[in-house]
Amino acid sequence: MARPLGPRMVPARRLLALGLGCGVTLAWAQSHPLVAAAPPASAAGAGGERGVAEWLPRMHDASRQRSYIGTFVVSTNGGAMSSARIWHTADGQLQVERVESLTGAPRSVFRRNEQVVTFLPEAHVVRTERRESLGLFTNLIKGPGGSVPDFYTARRVGADRVAGFETDVVQLQPRDALRYGLRIWSERKSGLVVKLQTLDQDGSVLEQSAFSELVLDAPVRADKLSQMMHATDGWRVEKSEVTRTSPEAEGWQMHEAVPGFHPLNCYKRPVAGAPGPEGTMQWVFSDGLAAVSLFLEPYDANHHAQEGATANGATQSLARRIQGNWWLTAVGEVPPATLRAFAQNLERRR
Known part of the structure; x- marks a missing residue:
């Protein structure tokens, strides 16, 4: 059976929801900006309900513009659970992050834009590769021959608190049976996704992921993370x-x-x-x-x-x-x- 090209720590969409590039199955591209950011939360509803093309870019921008530290937990309907500690910093076009597994085999994944380095302590191996980051959403909201709004609707369905932050709860409903629905908790001030559920056709939760604790605008330094990801002396380095x-x-x-x-x-x-x-x-x-x-x-x-x-x-x-x-x-x-x-x-x- 073919194997994914990257390390599996927590499901791909969960990491992508945070703007991370260390996802599961592969290197995905994002070559152009998505669309202009939606108006701030205080303006929501001024011209009617926000649609997909307003909610998603706001979430996307938040994932790329905010620094944070948090613990991210993923659970499935089958009872499986995984968690990771995340350090993320953004400085203009530079995105640097560290994802440390808290469950299963020890694993540390670093990403500096397209460069990904994975430390596997039990094998004393470091794997390096280049991966293009999809970010939170691809540039298909206004893509050729189709768009996200053609296949999903979005509406605000309530408010909640997650990891101490006030959030808007947004439901993304598929228009056909070829995709799952999503329920997203978006931090009210920034738009950052702090909780996410994947829903089947009956509305049952297949998978849930959320920050159990989160520090926004944390003092995460890109140079320190970069030093850690290049500290490979004494490790066996395998290049993809x-x-x-x-x-x-x-x-x-x-x-x-x-x-x-x-x-x-x-x-x-x-x-x-x-x-x-x-x-x-x-x-x-x-x-x-x-x-x-x-x-x-x-x-x-x-x-x-x-x-x-x-x-x-x-x-x-x-x-x-x-x-x-x-x-x-x-x-x-x-x-x-x-x-x-x-x-x-x-x-x-x-």
Whole structure:
């Protein structure tokens, strides 16, 4: 089964909700500004209810402009829980953060813009790579051929306190069955996302994440975090060999697009110990909120023994043999039907 290219600590959308670049399944791109920031909270309602194109940019801007320290906890409907301590600082275009796992195997992940360094103390290994950061939301609110408002509605459904901060509670409702809904707690003054729930089609909570404690505008220094991420003396350093490619160059295409999902990036990495040029290709799609990664590699009967679907909270995965001699692993925080739609529309061109 294909493996994600990055470390898994807490689910991707949870980290992305904080503007972090240390997410789960891959490097996603954000090449342009989203849209202009929405008016401040005091102006909400002056011209009517805020829509998606007003709420989301405000949250996005807050994730990139505020420094903070906090403890972030993720729980799933299956009873699993993970937590991490986060230090984040923003200085103009520079984003630096440290994410320290508090559950499971010890792990420290540092990011300085696109550079990501992961320390694994038990193995005494440091892994380095470059990853383009998606940030909170992609630039698809006004993207070509579709936009977030075409597939989600947003409305304020109440107020609450999270980690001592007053928040607006915003419901993002999908317009079809290809994506999950979201309930977001946005800090009232800044817009920073401090709590997030992923909801299934019946409105049940699949996964919840929240700061259990948070210090906004904390004195986090980018130079200190940068020094820590480069302190690799005495560690075994492993450098990722992920390279950019394109589906066309690798011989793949989508017969029909899955509604609302735009291709973002495509990457390839060699398979450890495998001869020849073949490797694992990772093709990333997003609708501006949800992301799907398609991992494609040559079929190996010894390695790819079992087809099927699995779920971990909001994260779904689908593994199957396709196009004869190829193995697909599709992963995303989307309903199972969405992953099946991607699998059914994949075509081998050569």
